[in-house]
Amino acid sequence: MSSLPTPSLPAWFPLVRVALFVVVVGSLLSVRRLSSGSGRWSDVLRRRFVLGVPWGTLLTAGIVLAFYLLVQNGLQRPADPLVVPFIAWSYFYPFGVLTSPFAHASLGHVTGNLLGTLTLAPIAEYAISHYPTRRGSQSFSSLRTNPFVRVFAIPVGSLVGGLLTGVFSFGPVIGFSGVVFAFAGFALVRYPLVTLLALVGRRVVGLVYQSLRNPEIVASGRTEFVTPWFANIAIHGHYYGFLLGAIAGLLVVRARTHRPSSGRLWFGFVGFAVFQALWALYLPLGGDRYRLYRAVGVGVVFGLATLLTVAALSSRRPLVRRIDLKRHEAAVGLVVVVLLAMSVVAVPVNLIAVADQSNASQGVEIRDYHVFYGEEIPNGYVAGVDVPLYNESQEFNASGVIVTSERRSLWYPAVRKGQLARTGNRTVRIGGADWERTVEVNRTGWQVLGNGTAYKIFFRTDTEPKRLVYTSDRVRADPRVDGRNISIRPTNGSYELVVTNGNTTLETAPIPEPNNETTVAGLRFNRSGTKLTVFSDDTRIQIASRETH
Incomplete structure (x- = not known):
């Protein structure tokens, strides 16, 4: 005799969410039913509110939500709205001053304020x-x-x-x-x-x-x-x-x-x-x-x-x-x-304005915005009035992707150097009340044994292909092999191996493709996946590894 098939829910059915909703609503209804004055709350609210509803609160929350969804494009990208043009950067940018109280930086930001x-x-x-x-x-x-x-x-x-x-x-x-x-x-x-x-x-x-x-959710340890x-x-x-x-x-x-x-x-x-x-x-x-x-x-x-x-x-x-x-x-x-x-x-x-940015690093120009990557760039704001203590706190250098706009009195590090090093890719959104553009930022690099990372930064926009905008200095590895130093240098095309003896460059060559090897100044370099290893007689050292994100 065959057994009856066990009923099962389709995979798309949100069982946990439905169960939680039922438990929460059931708990509230149970408390209301057990309350001896359950009808009193309705009477109290009706004495103060039309039909017992705080219409003003709901209207206010609706306006804030509508601004996020419609003006900031939150309807298309709930977790990644357009933010930059709606920030109160300066009194010289009145549009931002007027819109900043009703705009939000993220879905979590607007959710928290709506709940409040x-x-x-x-x-x-x-x-x-x-x-x-x-x-x-x-x-x-x-x-x-x-x-x-x-x-x-x-x-x-x-x-x-x-x-x-x-x-x-x-x-x-x-x-x-x-x-x-x-x-x-x-x-x-x-x-x-x-x-x-x-x-x-x-x-x-x-x-x-x-x-x-x-x-x-599944959580794990990570670098942030x-x-x-x-x-x-x-x-x-x-x-x-x-x-x-x-x-x-x-x-x-x-x-x-x-x-x-x-x-x-x-x-x-x-x-x-x-x-x-x-x-x-x-x-x-x-x-x-x-x-x-x-x-x-x-x-x-x-x-x-x-x-x-x-x-x-x-x-x-x-x-x-x-x-x-x-x-x-x-x-x-x-x-x-x-x-x-x-x-x-x-x-x-x-009362702050943006200093002349004509000497800024190469980047991309999109209407009145200039987006570039730089390191140890002095704060681009110029104070209109000297404010003790506060103005001193604004004297700093920034490293990363920097967005500027003299027309909007805007200068800010959109992506920090450390953030980009950790993630490898970030998106910068810029625009105005009725337009929006994106700049895709990408970082590649080689971590050199004992001495940091040699890396390159690329930008890609909605209308332009990916192009190089920044290269770091070459980075020398700590170990010396056969009395020679090994460095990795970013170039326009790829990354180069540079073998030197003191101040003399012996030979340079591109880093080999994965699962290939090359010889530079008598040293054999083998690349296996993301690892770069140098060989010399009985010496074998992993000299660098490709950045992974």
Whole structure:
């Protein structure tokens, strides 16, 4: 008697993802069912939101997502959008200043800021409310009390906040995070503990999202080119957005009767600042080195938490009777002064231009862009105003693929030398609001025993074939064979073996093809795959190996 066939799912069916989705949704539904006040949440939301939905938050998130998908070509390449033209490089490039708050550098970047918006903005929108909350006021009695107008408070506030963070952040910057921090600053003033819980919720949602996107990964040890984690934080923009939102929140809370306790407010500010690394104050030192001012940053966090708590809860009693200055006015005014000081400092920092690049190395010209490879190239920016400490931190040399554009006041290392050495191939995307081009960068090389690598850099564009743009100096191997030195030298055609005795070149010859050999100045060189071995009598040394990536 034959057995029945065992049912099986098709290979394309995402079983793990579906199972995870069912478990998460089932868990949420179970908790909701067990909650005695499950209907209360719906009532609370409907009292503040039209149909119980934070429409302003959804509209704002939709605008940011649409910019990424449509303007930055994220729809065609979700993981590799067009970034360069949307960065706030300088005040001399206003297009970048205006677009940078709404553009993002990667899929992970936009995902993180969208999650932050969807978790923090609803709290701010709830505090503002679609319906008037003042006693005696009625909806639709004026434009200010019209719920359909108040829905746009978050989108309009996001636009204004984004433009301010774009103008007054230390450039170059990109991303919506300044506005996300503004949402947090606003929400903390009114609902400090709820805001902290929202941060935890954001981590949970992010974990579930990543688990659905990549249910299983295989990790292994590898060599990577990394910068310190804090060096990727636009700390000035985060602080600026946070204070901007906190000031707006203070104005709303001071006009209402209900306020959180001092302990909750202080703990909310400190907890958020620590959780979001607002203590990570740093300066670049050049050469991929950075100085982190940890103690100063922690002191700033506690001092700012105290100032904001006092500003939110201080009484209306006079502080200076002669000028009728009240305590709460002085506290809020001090926060405003801090924000204005940050704005003033940002102006000279962003008044930078690109120096004359006529002597730059050979590369490719694409419209107003010049892309080239160079090593130990001085920073191409020229400060319009001398800013002590900051300008000194910008005095550095860079090595790698460098992109410049005088029209856009743009100069930056798009691919570091170490990154290219590790990967071998990188793609540089440049363009404008309505056009885009790519430059494919390729590195080949020979690792020479004991003394580094001889290598060549090639560029290929959408319209030009692959061509050589940079060759390193020749590299000499440490071992001497029969009293002779062996070097590898990159050339326009290939790589050459150079055999010398002191300062005298005895003979040169191209490195043989794989599984072939050649004789140079009496030394026999054999190439087997990626390995190059030299023979002389009973001596045998692997002198070099081809770079592999």
